[in-house]
Amino acid sequence: MKRWGESSFEAQLPPETVLAQMEMAVIVCDRFSNIIYSNEFAHELFGFGGEYVGQSVLSLGIAEEDRDQATELARHVLKGGVWEGTFCNVRADGATVYTRAHAVPLRHPSGAVDGVVIFAREALRSNQRDQERYGLLERIGERLAGSLELATTLRQMADTLVPQFADHCFIDLFSGDRLVRRVSRHAAGWSPPPGTWAEVGEPVSYPPGHFCAKAMERRDAVLVEDLVQHRFSAPTTSSRRLGDDMGITSVIAAPLLARGELLGVMSLALSNLSRRPDPHYDGFDRDLVGAIAGRVALAVDNAMLFETERETALAFQKDLLPGDAPPRLDGLKIAWRYEPARPLESHGHGIQTQVGGDWYDVIPLSAGRVGLVIGDVEGRGARAAAVMGQLRAALRAFAQDDKPPAEILRELDEWTRTMGAAHRPRGGEELARPTLVSCTYFVYDAWSRVLSFANAGHDPPLLISDGQVGELEFDSKGAMLGVRGSGVGGEILFNEESRELKPGATLVLYTDGLIDRRPKDDGEYYTREESRRMLREAVAAVADGDVEAIANAAYEAVPGDVDDDVAIVVIRTSAEELAVEQRTFTAEPIMVSEARRMASDTFASWGVDSEQAELACLLVSEVVTNVVLHAANAPAPRREPAMPQVAGLGSGGDPVLSLDEELWDLGMELGRREPATKEFRLRLRRGADALWVEVFDSDLRLPRIRSAGETDEGGRGLYLVDQLATRWGARPTSDGKAVWFELPLTP
Template sequence: MKRWGEPPVDPLLPPETVLGQADMAVIVCDRYSNVIYCNAFTEKLLGFGGSEYIGRSILSLGIAEEDHDQARDLARHVLKGAVWEGTFCNLRADGSTVYTRAYAVPLRHPSGAVEGIVIFAREALRSNQRDQDRYGLLERIGERLAASLELQQTLRRVADTLVPQFADHCFIDLYGGEKLIRRVSRHGGEWNPPPGTWAEVGETVAYPPGHFCAKALARRDAVVVEDVVAERMTAPSAASKQLGDDLGITSVIAAPLLARGEVLGVMSLALSSISRRPDPHYDGFDRDLVGAIASRVALAIDNAMLFEEERETALAFQKNLLPGDRPPHLDGLEIAWRYEPARPLESHGQGIQTQVGGDWYDVIPLSAGRVGLVIGDVEGRGARAAAVMGQLRAALRAFAQDDKPPADILMKLDEWVRTMVGPGGYGEPADTAERRHPLVSCTYFVYDAWSRILSFANAGHEPPLLLIDGEVIDMEAVGKGAMLGVREPGLGGEILYEEETRELPPGTTLVLYTDGLIERRPKDDGEHYTREQAREMLRESVRRADRKDVEAIANAAFEAVPGDIDDDVAIVVVRTNPVRLQVEQRTFQAEPIMVSEARRMAAETFANWGMLDEQAELACLLVSEVVTNVVLHAANTPAPRRELVLEGALGLDGPVGFDDPWDKLPDLGRPEPPTKDFTLRLRRGERSVWVEVLDKDMRLPRIRSAGETDEGGRGLYLVDQLAARWGSRPTNDGKAVWFEIPLKS
């Protein structure tokens, strides 16, 4: 309370006056982690501070090197608008160590934008230096373990925390079957054990019965050797014993890694003369501390192993549902594909991990050498998304065999997607108020390598890139249709997928990809890019790789955008043949005499192509059978029923009735039946010859079971038995019957 006669207190004291009296360090940084203010207590606590540090990085205030990643994580977290709390190890100017507990909040502009970071720090423990190190170590281990579920990352974090603060050497050995396998070998400074002495990472380890690690495993409790020299400790080998003597190993601790009653392995620590510590010996308190640390480490290892097992199972499940590692050999195309699952997300204080997703792709052989290409993405992650993806791939392969246009295939797939998940969606109760269905984006292409015609339709997917003569463009469809599964069954509102057709010049490259390629997670201090910026980087990377092979283009596309992949990435690169493939075709009238003409054309073409006589003869036989079938059915096709209506075009006033005198009608002559024809198309590939017969009859052929006395009905049976593959497909004005004959060298 202000006394009578005292001057009034200024209510607007400068912030520096208030913060200068605070009994904790207050540090203010800009968006780039450069110090713009630190109060007087900062120098008292950290040993660094003052006006000479303004403008320097916060790392210059003595943050230990092993905590630099944690400092960057603090900046990323707070600049997004969140708060951060954790423990740092700081090396003071006098060489001593102090553990500080830091609390960081965003520094906001009056508009609400985050302009910097405010950090409040205090000493973690007020006790002697060694006790402070011990308790601070336990706290930091817990924080590090909570930040990752990836096994190798978890082990590395533990070793980096223990060395060199608490140990000069750290080993972690885990059981792989019945044997111990070294997973971590971490040492102070830049030193590493010479080959043939201590076991290296990946090698098996066998401890003799008297070894302190063997005792720890047998007792299921931590074991400490306070003075190695006095106790004459045993060693796994003479070489390892000699190395320990040369290094001056003074004290060791081993603790079993126990989780849920099971021994996972053993962690051992050692002190040696390389650190020149004032007291290079462990005691009973250190043993208990390492035992507590080992319990936490074992639980983290067990969780990481369970997570990795689940993730590897889902990943193997997904990879087995995708095509194999090598694309199929197809005429007129070079194909490369790449699939990369997202890596686990590491974030301070979080156990969030990314799982495999539902990205998928496929290359489907169609009729007469044509090819179906598809790339898509299923909403969600994990095994469920992978299962839906597998069903989608199987369904699309089945639908594609109908050889219908891409837009029709997408409509059929959309209907299938909307009915594949029952009420309640992914395992939800059937009476849930909301009915969920998987949402799927995909683009389906059909390419004919002989005509170079590409037809495609898009269902809400990223447009592919088209690389022609060094120019890269987004190949947008006429209309980008909605994702599959958007509509609810029974609610109407038909969704149409529009189709586009293009002729691809020789040597054209098509790059298909999923959105995980351009939606990257920035790395440490990395810049975040918008989708359009990422697309432009992708276009530029593909443009630079124009003259390289398809594998190099796929790799260039994957490396185009900096950052870690936050979602699965699927890439398919397709390049058309630089030279035209061999094809011959001719149109004939559908008359019996033309069967021999069609066979003669086929025989001459096969001879020019260098086919073996027996192959050419077989192919000509099947040509005769298919052409004969077309001619017979074309001749027997019933003509459409017509009405006899004679209008004014014949010079009459109106329709002619049956009571009118027919002798007065003009002489119309006998109407000629419409001329019918068929086209024989022969295609030569590297390994096969395809034969197509196209006609105007819409009826698709089927194999008949001919009786013993039937004169016909065996033509398609011969084709089915002698050709490698055969089939029929509807065309815009009729149908096409085709078969394949493999070429033999």
């Protein structure tokens, strides 16, 4: 039934009829930017005829310099966004038309984005010259809005101005007190011969009277409407001759001023390259270029400030991370990569990325063991980099105690929560932002090939073994560091695990920037599983290569720009067994000489220099003597007698003792039984550049250096070790302690 007042024509009016009568172009594209509908006005506006359904939207005559913008439009809208901007289109008859476009997503009833709907109209209805002028200013403003990278800013300006408004574009910026050419762009792909006009990167010096010198001196745009009639001083004779040969007809130079500071000069010129009907600028063009120069200068200033801050943050972060070259370690080959996120531009959103908090480290531990860590501080910017630096320093300090990985993570978690509390705003705990960190800490012993580790919410590394690529399985992923400080509550446990790595096995450690939010060509993003699969396939293809090749393949595995920093550490175990010798002795004084003899024989078999071997044997004697003396002087375990039980009184009134007390008295008469003989174990290790000596015993007390007096007979053993060894220390073990020292091997 018709509604009241509704005519039969209106009730049956199809949507196609309405779209056909609109004085606005309506174009519908699928997800692949192919046209599936266009109304009549679109044909008139863009000047094409025939059937365009099924063809790419680029067939509408979008100018070459705007095609990247069209691609960005499609990606942005296919992700559910809305886009508005200006395009330059070349009609079928060769005329140029600037169109103002508004694009929205085409949604399926389910809510999924199926395509793009574009509404377009002329940017300005006036003569062709005025249309180009206003459209140019609008497009320059749009392109500069989201650019904070200097090279990108300058490139976009040149692409926009040439050839639509100029045949030649030069931008010169001050570097200190020198003017340096940063842009030299020309129409029709032409390039000036060497030795004529200054090339990019070369200094420029304009003589007095030159239009660029006048523009900088007056701090205002200068127009040379007819260069043929104007005599000016060229920088060089060859540049003047080239200008005459090219038929330069008209020039505008404008100073680049930002916040009252002169940054440089921009000059535009017309010549015979484009064969324009009227190759001359006028006063309106001068004012237009002056306005453009003001916008360019502000964008350049912002880009320079951003790059300075970013370079400072990168230098700060680089200083906080290990150096470029990994250390030489026995039984391991190491390669690492750190790549900060590149500034990515997104229409209407500006720069999306900053320096992050990814970190990694390789820490030499006692007796040739190695600590390895990979982690990521949540967030970006200077704060994340500062937290990363503090975390690395704290972990290095904790690692020197040689505690198990799980205990190291517990201490690091406590430190992380304490650091987060220190930054909590006063009077507003609900506004506090906790510091959350994911990391895995590994300890690898190259002589036993045992890898011990504990995880705090980090992705497992890849494991390459026997040519197969998989993941090092974690029994427990663990919670991120700082979670308890985020209000989750509850006790966080970090479980220690261990694996024995095969000879030649390789681990690929990485942060989530390698696999997260990598864009596809259609504007969507790869899932983490897709990224992991591509990473495994890329690593498998070079599994037999060296660690550097694997690191490069891992970084390049997932295509697309990254919007987070990436850290990669590749370690490969040695295929050869490392030299080690050990023996267990009873903790008796006579065994000191036996231990020294064993060390001497071992060093001789290893071909150690006699002087070095003698020094090592001396220190072995001192450490073993210290262990034997403490074992002999250690207090005997306290034995508590059973409490006497009074069973009653004897006939003489004396108490009758219980059986326990009678046995105790019997034991006292026979003498107290001595405890079992204590033992110690001596382990010797040889590396490429050092010897390591370890002495294990069951005494939990850690040794310390004593200050021996002149008349004291002992107390100097550890002092000698401290003075003569490269490093020494003691670490707790599951059943006691280990005292160790390191000595260098001279070639």
